[in-house]
Amino acid sequence: MSRRLWVERNEDGTWEAHSDDGVSLKFGHGEGMFNPVELMQIALAGCTALSSQYAAEHAIGEGAGARVVVNGTYDAEEGTYLRFQEDVTLDATCAKPALSQEDASALKERMERHISRGCTVKHTLEKGAQVSVNVTVRS
Secondary structure (H helix, E strand, C coil): CCCCEEEEECCCCCEEEEECCCCEEEECCCCCCCCHHHHHHHHHHHHHHHHHHHHHHHHHCCCCCCEEEEEEEEECCCCEEEEEEEEEECCCCCCCCCCCHHHHHHHHHHHHHHHHHHCHHHHHHHHCCCCCCCCCCCC
């Protein structure tokens, strides 16, 4: 299911993520760059957005999508994020016909169900996936 991914350091000190099918993404700690924790937050927000997209488009029309904002609570002593808060906003004011309060509530519930079932990034973070690291030094 997953494709092979890797990161490599560029000559300018930035990093670049790659996949076997040619996708790449630059990241780092400099100005104008996303850092790894921000990429994790983007993955969470992106998964939420994609998971809720069907419900939004079904109710409002093609091209509809939510804005997802993610904030994190960081524990500097432990060097870890304790929690992430996602705020999902769908602007349904353009819906034809306009959504009633009842329709809006039903759409909110559908979106929440889609996110709960379909967001694998959310599931992974909630379960606390184990990570192993194998270091090889070629000499």
